[in-house]
Amino acid sequence: MQNTLLPVRKEKEMNHISHETLTQIYQALANSLNVSDTTTQEIVSSYEAVGNYLGNLEEDLDIKIFPQGSMALGTMIKPLSSDKNGEYDVDLVCQLTNGNNLSDAEVKQIVGKRLEESSRYFQMMDPEGKRCWTLKYADFHMDVLPCTPKLSVETSTAIRITEKIKENVYGNGISDPKGYLDWFTRKMSHVYTEALQNYAELRKVEVEKIRLYNLRTPLQMAIQILKRHRDIMFEGKKHRPASIIINTLAARAYNGESNVYDAVCNIIENMENSITKNEYGELQVLNPTLRQENFADRWVTEPKRQDAFFSWLKKAKKDIIEDPLNFIDGLDSLKNRMTENFGSQVIQDTFEEYGNTIQNNRIKGKLGVNPQGHITSAKSASVVPVKNHTFFGSD
Template identity: 30%
Template sequence: MIQFQDKNIQLDDLLDRMAESLQLDKTRYDLMIQHYEAIKKWIEADELFFKPFKYELYPHGSVRIRTTVKPIGKDEFDLDIALHLKAQWNNHTPEKIYAELKRRLSEHSVYKEKMELKNRCIRLNYAGDFHMDILPGIQENEWDEDKLRVPDRQLGYWVSSNPRGYAKWFLNKANTIKVSLLEKALRAENLPSNDYENKKPLQRAVQLIKTYRDIYFQKDDTYKTSSIVLTTIAGQYYNGEDSIFLAVENIVNQIRRNTFNIPARIKVLNPVNAEEDFTDKWESEPKYYEAFKAFCEHLYVQWQELKKENGIITEGRILKDLFGDDLYMKAQISQTDVIDKARNNNQLGIDKKTETLGALGVASIAPIKSNTFFGDNED
């Protein structure tokens, strides 16, 4: 439930509901975890190479930081896994580590049929459900338990990475805000908070920006901006806004301020590993950077329109253009269901002064009649 008379809270509620329907559902999440645990056991049982080592196998990426987005045009999520060996990385070649992971997976009757060799990881494709990217790496030093050396097959040598440290950084940024605008509204009206999954505004902002990215590049994804770049920029520019709308606005405003009318391109470095440039291809292929700026400018313009008192029809059109008809309609239906439920439970009334919806218990709020099955008000 929400303070329906407040436009900003209504909009945040709608954005929250859109983001909620984008993410990994519990059934698929549980299925991913089952497969992940099975792969973990299979690697742990390897007698030829992995078993003698001390190592960890853990998720990273969007699943870990809770910013998953349902891909457009296919029903598939990705799960990123790090195979983190605790050994002297310079005692092994990157080719050896990659080859041993490939060998072990090839020894499994199911995994060998699902394997796809990528530059730094090995992907297992579970068609129609998800794919799992397994990144092999060796801990870089003893004093940083998160920093890894991972093989890069194109370059032919080790590169530095820090997927677990990155997740910690992002979640720390997201958690700088303790109570969101929506949570404050619920507490103010003494209403239950189970309508929200309690995601932070930064996490929701990333989900929405990535979804807009997917729609923008749907016709031609040749120079599509990567999720890691968008997530990192969002985390770096986030200023602790308690509102989803304001978080997105601040992020796109700062992108615009730092990219336009500045001759040099921006660099997006891993915030926990400055050796890792997430935008290195922008140097060799400038069209990636131009495409990034173009889609950020479009998002900026549309977001400015949302700030205006447009009315529900214009606001709906803007949100549909940004995030798609289906996502918007699902969120609207979900919001309407909550309003109906509150009304039928005698939690909702009409403010006699403003004629807007509000929570009962306030002196100016009068109860409204429940709808019958046929849509008529009960006497």
């Protein structure tokens, strides 16, 4: 899909850093932030084990476990070392499918009591949270959200969630993580279909067995980059912009870009366009599948959260879009600035991957210099190929 919202970033606009170079570097950045296949499989195996344990004890309730949030969307990133001892945050839904007749307190306590009865899970449990029961693993913690299907609403996938108001007093709310996942997938439908087919062919697996967290689309990678930029900016600070707000605005702004750099630039330029106002003039980020839910409701009660979001967005525009257009010292300057904005180890890994890509392209004869003097892929007659160095005194 042609992006009509974002000006084309031509080579001459980049001074010493070409658009193609930025595209490769930001692709490498997203790869450096991504969760490994090993960690993903460990998380999946762990939550499946929780689901089997609970399901076997409460067969009449037909308990189903499935991921929500960043795990389900495939936007989970490596945590900062300062975040809860470097743990991954995994959000799960624990649906008591046949539990509609249970009270809010019963829904919450059935799950908690069953976990406490396990010698394994009892040792891993945190004290009861407002909505979730939390299990602590070696490298991640798992927030288990007890719920039942929500009847008599416009969406068939909505759930009734429980909320502890105070000791022995519970209320409920509504959510729709499955509906949100479907909406998120539709926002990148043509790219998603291509990624799905490529993954199935490469891994030799059936399409039906592939989950969104197995894939790597420009939208997913752009969100990962934005989340890490936010994490660095708000490390040790309050009012960090919520991931669900970033996810929602990013998905609405995404315009089918085929690479992560164009995607993240377009998203930053346009994500605030999807922030609406209610009848009182208060800003809203509405849930696309449950429009009565405002993801930015705390902006009203805590105005500093709204200020923090727009401060972050302004900084993201400067760091990701504006600064690369003005670098006069080339990649060294870019690397130093990206280290400030994304973290030292991640950027070290990013530039190592980028360097390996350049070297591999050189070896394969795919590297050249264009008329502007930028290193680029040797694809046209105007590009002068870069010779492959043997390091033995001859080419």
